Amino acid sequence: MSEDLLVNPFRETFSSRQSPEPCVIIIFGATGDLTHRKLIPAIYNLSVDGDLPSPVKVIGFARRDKSDEEFRDDLEKLNRKVSRQGHDDKLWPTFCQSISYHRGEFQDLEDYKSLARRLDEIADENQALSNRLFYVASAPEFFDEILVGLKESGLNEPRDDHWSRVVVEKPFGTDLPSAIHLNKMVAQTFAEKDTYRIDHYLGKETAQNLMVLRFANTIFEPLWNHQHVDSVQITCSEHLGMEGGRGGYYDKAGALRDMVQNHLLQLLSLVAMEPPTDLSADGVRDEKVKVIRSLRPLKDAKAVAENVIRAQYTAGSIDGNEVLGYREEDRVDPNSQTETYVALRVHIDTWRWSGVPFYIRMGKRLPKKATEISIHFKKPPCVLFNRKGGSDNQNVLVIRIQPDEGHSLRISSKVPGSALRLEHVKMDFRYSTSFGKASPEAYERLLLDAMAGDATLFARRDEVEEAWRFIDAIENAWHQSDNPPPMAEYPAGHWGPDEADEMMRADERLWRRL
Ligand code: BG6
Numbered sequence: 001m002s003e004d005l006l007v008n009p010f011r012e013t014f015s016s017r018q019s020p021e022p023c024v025i026i027i028f029g030a031t032g033d034l035t036h037r038k039l040i041p042a043i044y045n046l047s048v049d050g051d052l053p054s055p056v057k058v059i060g061f062a063r064r065d066k067s068d069e070e071f072r073d074d075l076e077k078l079n080r081k082v083s084r085q086g087h088d089d090k091l092w093p094t095f096c097q098s099i100s101y102h103r104g105e106f107q108d109l110e111d112y113k114s115l116a117r118r119l120d121e122i123a124d125e126n127q128a129l130s131n132r133l134f135y136v137a138s139a140p141e142f143f144d145e146i147l148v149g150l151k152e153s154g155l156n157e158p159r160d161d162h163w164s165r166v167v168v169e170k171p172f173g174t175d176l177p178s179a180i181h182l183n184k185m186v187a188q189t190f191a192e193k194d195t196y197r198i199d200h201y202l203g204k205e206t207a208q209n210l211m212v213l214r215f216a217n218t219i220f221e222p223l224w225n226h227q228h229v230d231s232v233q234i235t236c237s238e239h240l241g242m243e244g245g246r247g248g249y250y251d252k253a254g255a256l257r258d259m260v261q262n263h264l265l266q267l268l269s270l271v272a273m274e275p276p277t278d279l280s281a282d283g284v285r286d287e288k289v290k291v292i293r294s295l296r297p298l299k300d301a302k303a304v305a306e307n308v309i310r311a312q313y314t315a316g317s318i319d320g321n322e323v324l325g326y327r328e329e330d331r332v333d334p335n336s337q338t339e340t341y342v343a344l345r346v347h348i349d350t351w352r353w354s355g356v357p358f359y360i361r362m363g364k365r366l367p368k369k370a371t372e373i374s375i376h377f378k379k380p381p382c383v384l385f386n387r388k389g390g391s392d393n394q395n396v397l398v399i400r401i402q403p404d405e406g407h408s409l410r411i412s413s414k415v416p417g418s419a420l421r422l423e424h425v426k427m428d429f430r431y432s433t434s435f436g437k438a439s440p441e442a443y444e445r446l447l448l449d450a451m452a453g454d455a456t457l458f459a460r461r462d463e464v465e466e467a468w469r470f471i472d473a474i475e476n477a478w479h480q481s482d483n484p485p486p487m488a489e490y491p492a493g494h495w496g497p498d499e500a501d502e503m504m505r506a507d508e509r510l511w512r513r514l
Pocket of ligand 1: 170200238258259371
């Protein structure tokens with residue numbers, strides 16, 4: 001049985017946010033990959049859909065010498081490849097007129113001053129363009145210099161009754177001290193209400209839908225606790241390895257810092273949080289941060305060894321193609337001790353989740369790309385249909401974050417026939433069939449929210465710091481203890497190391513097969 005939920009005539013719009021407002025978006029690190037692959041295609045697609053406020057201008061700030069024309073040509077090349085709705089040769093020439101380039105050194109105050117003059121000219125011509133959205137998309141080592149430049153040139157100050165906001169890309173620090181430092185730098189330059197720390201997972205349609213699933217329905221929330229839930233799994237499986245020279249960055253970060261500290265703990269907090277009092281940014285973030293604060297700390301190397309498995313991929317095959325092992329990848333130390341896979345067993349010490357393990361796993365070079373959350377409900381009592389206490393007859397609610405966004409609920413059903421035989425079937429909801437259109441890219445939603453002044457889908461200062469506090473304990477056990485837990489291995493194209501399966505077996509559970 002597969003049953004698509006029909007979209008019924010019930011449609012309501014809830015929004016705590018204002019409309020996005022006209023502004024100039026100034027991108028620092030404009031010649032980088034993020035600008036080309038994500039930001040400009042997001043702005044382009046918003047413009048194609050008519051969702052962009054009018055007018056919006058984009059200024060790319062970077063060190064390389066480039067004319068406006070050259071910059072636009074570079075952006076066009078990538079937009080052709082990656083734009084969600086394709087590239088329209090008729091629309092692009094008009095669209096790209098709103099994009100220009102400002103050459104500048106991040107540490108040179110004069111370059112910020114000339115940017116300020118340019119922004120003033122734009123605002124003098126059109127008052128609506130007095131709003132300024134500074135997007136810090138450079139490599140993280142330049143974040144401090146950029147914030148100092150913005151402050152010393154006065155660009156952080158709003159012009160008249162308009163606004164000046166900053167969006168900061170990840171990584172937001174590499175540990176707790178560096179995150180506190182960066183938070184201080186940001187706070188000296190912009191008010192918290194004008195600070196938008198990007199976590200693009202929060203902009204994904206399915207992540208946003210988590211609150212709707214939980215709090216706009218009545219059937220899930222009564223079961224959403226330790227009395228009915230046996231365990232929760234959050235999996236992010238990636239196909240990619242270190243393509244495009246990523247090894248240099250990744251070897252300093254690793255799976256735990258790169259994805260768990262931010263994206264996966266954010267998903268965890270949406271799954272586990274209490275209902276917020278309202279949908280305001282702080283209403284939601286107050287509840288999310290409580291979850292992260294309630295994570296049971298892994299106090300020493302022993303606790304880390306028992307609850308966290310780290311591993312590296314070795315040479316293997318992906319889609320039938322031979323691929324290198326992690327340590328052979330470009331820009332990776334051949335003796336690297338950086339994990340490309342991590343699996344954790346965590347507990348949230350709250351009344352609701354007492355005794356419920358949350359299993360999180362993330363890996364590069366796994367057999368497929370998929371992110372999902374699964375809620376495993378307790379088994380039925382061992383009477384009637386479950387006399388032998390079969391291990392696999394739980395109801396499981398799967399929330400597919402990507403791809404094939406949707407939800408499915410696994411239930412037991414009688415197989416037709418004279419014998420009484422049970423099998424699992426799925427009730428399935430797919431965005432693509434129910435709504436008939438592709439979800440916007442996360443960056444589209446997040447950029448609009450920043451233009452609207454809605455920080456709900458951005459991480460707040462305390463969330464980031466609490467997450468680092470939890471992660472640092474693990475990193476310290478790995479890198480600073482005398483007896484660090486071992487680094488396991490898995491061949492590229494396999495579902496992670498045996499040790500991660502053993503951790504589940506010890507709990508009499510299995511990882512869900514994606
Ligand atoms: C980024 C990480 O934040 O998220 C990458 O740095 C990762 O390593 C990426 O591949 C995954 O994002 P998505 O949206 O493709 O799941």
